[in-house]
Amino acid sequence: MKGAEVRLTSIAAAVAASLLMSPTLAAADPGEGFDVTRYDLALTPNIQDRTVAGREVITLRATADRLQRLSFSSNALSIDTATIDGVRVVVRSQADGLHLDLAKPLARGRSVKLELTYHGRPARGLSGSATALYTSYFACDWMVCVQDRFGDKAAFSLALHVPAGLDTLSVGRRVARRTAPDGGEVHRWAAPRPYSAYLFGFAVGRFARADDRVGPARLSYLGETADAAELKRRFAETGPMVRFLSDKAGVPLPVSEYSQLLVQGREAQEAATYAVLGVDALRTKADDPAEDWAIAHELAHQWWGNLVTCATLQDFWLNEGVTTFMTAAWKEHRYGRAAYEAELAVARSRLDKARAAGFDKPLAWEGTYPTLATRRAVQYSKGALFMDHLRTVLGEDAFWAGLRRYTRAHAGGVVTSLDFQRAMEASSGRDLRPVFSEWVFGAAEK
Template sequence: MIRRMLASPLAGTALGLLCSPAFAANRPGDGFEVASYRLALTPDIENRTVAGREKITLRATVDGVRRLNFSANTLGIDSATLDGVALAHTVEGDVLGFDLPRPLRRGRTVKLELSYHGRPARGFAGSATTLYTSYFACDWMVCSQNKFGEKAAFSLDLRVPAGMTSLSVGNMIVRRPGADGSEIHTWKAPRPYSAYLYGFAVGRLTRVSERVGSKRLTYLSNTADAGELKRRLAGTKDMVAFLSAKAGMPLPVADYSQLLVEGDEAQEAATYSVLGSDALPRQPDDPSQDWAIVHELTHQWWGNLITCETLKDFWLNEGITTFMTAAWKQHRYGRAAYEAELNEARSRFEKARAMGFDKPLAWNGTYPTLGVRRAIQYSKGALFMAQLRVTLGDAAFWSGLRRYTRDHAGGTVTSIDLKRAMEEASGRDLRPLFAEWVFGEGLSEGQSQ
């Protein structure tokens, strides 16, 4: 993610469940984990509103859960029940909470059912004929935006005007007539994903597809015709081949879609990306402009398939992806393009250092600005990956990255997981290097602040 990454809900936040039975659940997601979200949504393109029903299956992870907290949003909750019992709800700051009639025991599984409506404050964009979501899933549904380590199943019944095209996570498994000239498109994710990766789009969209081996690439747009779509996204096939080889595993989704819209959008979702036309190269074969497609595609492996457990290790999502953008440029344009991309990262990082702000990659504190957070987690993260490559040599480095990817596919990771994979691939003790860049000088792996 680039343009819409790390807006206010992410700034200075740390995650992690409390483990004491007598805890006070105050943060979204504390005390329980979600197994699945099942949604039925009716979006209104013209008014930028949504009405929905949602069933959340969740399990208590500690004893004594008295309240279920999620990320607050601007939706109006029309009804809420837990296993059929009506619940009251409150909104306090950035927390939407549901008070329970009796505490939940650890291990108990329950179903929270909701209905709601409203105009999301963030995460909705589009035109007069198109609506698409971008990053802030918990503004148009009820979930926990920053609980990256929680991956849940996701399915969506999307009610749209007949004849419109829709896009969401995974594949459309059913398309059936609805009431009043509508259609219901049922989408289902192929595997559990973190909630921030959920999304959808609906509109009068041009749609074209092509095959890359056993995978399908689908291009959609409300502004470009089929010819322009194929031309502007033509490099995707080569990028898929390159990233598959470096990851040691094929594209993790059977059908990868790219939605081309106006503006400078660059945002990944679980099985697709939203790309603004201004973020794509205006001239062919210009390495300085060739970043958005490969960056968001790269997240299908690092970020989506393998996700940082908490925001403390967010650099594993974005630093690796920023580095792989440089690696793609080396493959496509030569060594000079790789160095130029790393120099861009170095320039951003040096600006943060000039402000007196240089923190370890796995730092759990508060950043003064979103730009500084980017400079550390994106840019310094990419520079560290480049330093690992120099230190280990290409053979061991790429072997370590493949090991890391295969070993943790579908799961969540911390910085220690990357360290172990690189050590196993190289046979080297990387504690000093990780202490310098990732955990902080003089701190052990479990003590980074």
């Protein structure tokens, strides 16, 4: 199908080599032994050379007794200073992470503030043009955080120091704008709720803007090279999608403002409260269901992935398989059953390709995937096909009631596959252990 390969550029699909590893954590792995409760940043991005300079305060709480080391995801930034509650510490930057050895171990439950200053050119995670810059999935390359601990949700605020007259976009809403001493501006953004770190992001440039509303929520369409009329045309289906997904989730759009940034190329990725979408990932003709996936997929993540988040990479299908299925469900609603079947045919062909190569695993398999494409074939494609299978087994009423129960019960939290099974069993009144064993847990798998 036209555009099928483009689908692999989704944000969560962009999880690179780290996703190929088992989610089992070693003692010194990033995020082990503590939970982050807040990330507060003041960041100066440079559009021309794609560098950043920042000051960051990380508020964290020890979850292990006598915690002696704090480890964060590795990156290419140069750490200039680091203090914990005002006491200087040394940061060792290694391939397996950024490590801080503590002079005195932290007792379980103790909260501290880690303050860092840094600068550098991130190896990943920044894209753009000569006049604009936007982040792309790898948040912990342009800031200090823990990338793959999805279950560790944290509050987030970002003060962007930019040249006067530029527009910014980040997580949540802009809560302040002031003139900086150098004549530039500082735009402060704050997230509406805690999010996983991989969902943090920002954009800087001169953007045209168009706005719409769906109930109390505002939809904002931004673009560097498109005017307001083109933005409204390209994102015209967003409002109907919000209404459809809200109904199926049993939860209204989880954010008061949802933004979509139109950029060049094939970008298709979600952040906590917005999405970045490339012109080449969007349809060019009206009523063309083959190219209607990107807006729906990234929007659906506002519920499944962002609001309700898998606890670990082992259950990543709860983010991506559900969202891939909901893209097909939207197409069925908008274009008819043939469009739904065509979308699932794409998923089936990807899974068949993995099977032909000798690889097929349960959705919640915890082993090592040979390639990222293989992981996608299982957790995205097989996940979507399992959702379709459940829909057939349970029937329309019980299936959608189960999805609503699951989404409402875990809104704002983290989940495992067992949470999803229990919601579906409660809605249907059926014992679903056999079907979940076959598709999700693979009781016979070693």
